[in-house]
Amino acid sequence: MLKRKRWFMSLTLLAALTAGCSTVSKTEPAASGSASEPATAEQNLEITIGRAFDVSGLDPGFLTENAQVVDNIFDTLVKRGENEELVPGLATSWSQVDDKTWEFKLREGVTFTNGEAFNAEAVKYSLERVLDPASNAPTASYVSTIDKVEAIDEYTVHVITKNPDPLIPTRFNRYPTEIVPPKYAEEVGQEEFAQKPIGTGPYKFVSWDKGSNVVLEANAEYWNGEPQVKKVTFRSIPEASTRVSSLLNGEVDIVTAVSPEDRSKIESSSNARLSTVERAGNTVYVGFKTDVEPFNDPKVRQALNYAIDVDAIVDNVLQGAAVRTNSLIGPKDFGYAGEPKGYDYDPEKAKQLLAEAGYPDGFSVTLDTVSWYAKNTDVAQVIAEQLKAVGVEIKVNNVESSVYRTLVPSGKQSDMYVLGWSSTNTLDADAAIYAILRSGESYSTYANADVDAKLDEARSSTDENRRQELYKEIQDQVIQDAPRIFLYQENQYYGVSDRLNWDGRVDTSLQVSTITAKTE
Incomplete structure (x- = not known):
């Protein structure tokens, strides 16, 4: 064999x-x-x-x-x-x-x-x-x-x-x-x-x-x-359980994006197996439009980070199918500097910061999400529940995939939105963060002149040590600015x-x- x-x-x-x-x-x-x-x-x-x-x-x-x-x-x-x-x-x-x-x-x-x-x-x-x-x-x-x-x-x-x-x-x-x-x-x-x-x-x-x-x-x-493969058909099967059933029934030969609850079905199958690649998926986050109220205030953004129990989401909703991370750069990418310290789950600290920012009673906002990410609706609903505990009312808006592809790069998504990004096959921090952090880029809703300058220098420097140093500085600054809720990287x-x-x-x-x- x-x-x-x-x-x-x-x-x-x-x-x-x-x-x-x-x-x-x-x-x-x-x-x-x-x-x-x-x-x-x-x-x-x-x-x-x-x-x-x-x-x-x-x-x-x-x-x-x-x-x-x-x-x-x-x-x-x-x-x-x-x-x-x-x-x-x-x-x-x-x-x-x-x-x-x-x-x-x-x-x-x-x-x-x-x-x-x-x-x-x-x-x-x-x-x-x-x-x-x-x-x-x-x-x-x-x-x-x-x-x-x-x-x-x-x-x-x-x-x-x-x-x-x-x-x-x-x-x-x-x-x-x-x-x-x-x-x-x-x-x-x-x-x-x-x-x-x-x-x-x-x-x-x-x-x-x-x-x-x-x-x-x-x-x-x-x-x-x-x-050797003479013909290949890429079938669109949006429902995760249907994809797995199609595999186990022999209707398809490979399925992508296996959901957490379906992994065991494949592992126990007599005609299929599970292929796992850890932390090879998107780094998923909740983005803020940082130029509009209330998200133009870093205290509000920091507060919402403190309000989310990411470990509970990873363990209970995703069933361990992701890894919590505050890093915008994956461990397989050049520029990864380990896991930086981010925001602990601290609802009281969240309430304190919201009050200091002038929102003691919270506020209401829409959160856009899309089916590109594992258990996206369940994750969004849990985020909504956790934010409600600190006074922030969230309306979860599930956007159809083809519509979302147009909304986000054109900046027409809601003021809070779910997005995932990765280095794809460049395996370098530049691809992992430039498009979503550099001001003026289609997928960025953040602007920091110092970060812009460091992003530009990092992509033109031929000194590897300097590039590593710059990416660490960028991450430290971004964590402090909190232009998003830091969540996890999918397997x-x-x-x-x-x-x-x-x-x-x-x-x-x-x-x-x-x-x-x-x-x-």
Whole structure:
């Protein structure tokens, strides 16, 4: 029997992300983890993956959700291997030419699935469409350090940054740096491209039945070898218990976002197993619009932190499916400095601070929440009950997923709102906190000039020790300012059919090309 692949994060990765910023060069074989041998008849797998929600679009430059689907259609210049190490993708090597210039040598002979050639102009086009302010790309902050992209020749690209940016290779490992075909994208326009995407990835788009499923089929001409899974259907199954039932009944092969109460069902199953990745999920918090009353007063924000018993929520509501944290940076990210001290559960202290702020009788407010997070409604209701004990009346407003994706980045959510964030697959503090703390960013409802300056310095410094120091200072300041209620970081739980070799990854990607059939 083939040994089941296990995905472990290299303990040296965090340091390696920014290593050798003066001169870096990578030349390696094609990214590990992808099939490279011809598939036999017995390997012609067709699988179904049950997810908690449908996609809102399939354009990697303009995503408002995770990239689990589009990652299979498109490629990036840099990829991550089995141990989360950076390995060549559409670029065969990269090096730093000077403080602000990175050079990527591109893989030759690659075509998009419509026959269009992959080259330097495609890379330039893909980045410029995201960087264009008129595009209003929701993920532009991830690449906003880039000043311009130059096509030096057909297979050489220079990425020139506004300031030194040691994270360019890691930024080119995730959306929105996935490469799109310029001619096709221009011909059909952004709206149609998001519904009928074309990429160079291991899978080709077949169909999208909105609200139901997305179907992909294997790219037989994929530059890194045809995948063993020949067809994959991503089904939208919002109800957690229904997802698990579908897995146990054999209707689907992998399910994401397994709820706390359903873990035991999978663990006791005879045809499926539970794949657990601790603290690989979102860091969930309650955000405040800090420029409106009463949340423009730090005493009010601090008071609400003291009023919440996070341990009780984690233990009793989430049944241990998350880890309480005051850190905005995960333990697998560069920049993590351990767990900082935050706010103990102290309702009396909360009442005292509210009175000092001029709200001895509390106030009323709406709390928006969304189904993206485990037990979101139950968690919101418990928060409402705990805040009621200190005089704050909360109306819980469950917002439909597709609506919430538009409300939050446009700043139209309620003055209190639930949101989760993570470093995704950059595994660096910059991605974990910049977009939600830097004033002026789409997902930020906080402004502190000192924090802004430190965030900007940290993303341009080539000194690892200085970056570590800055991120610790930022966290200490943010905890004091309390622009949110600090809650927890979710664990990731997947249900996996026993007929498959696959386990969840710390970067939360779902690379279908790495899935293989169990053999006797």
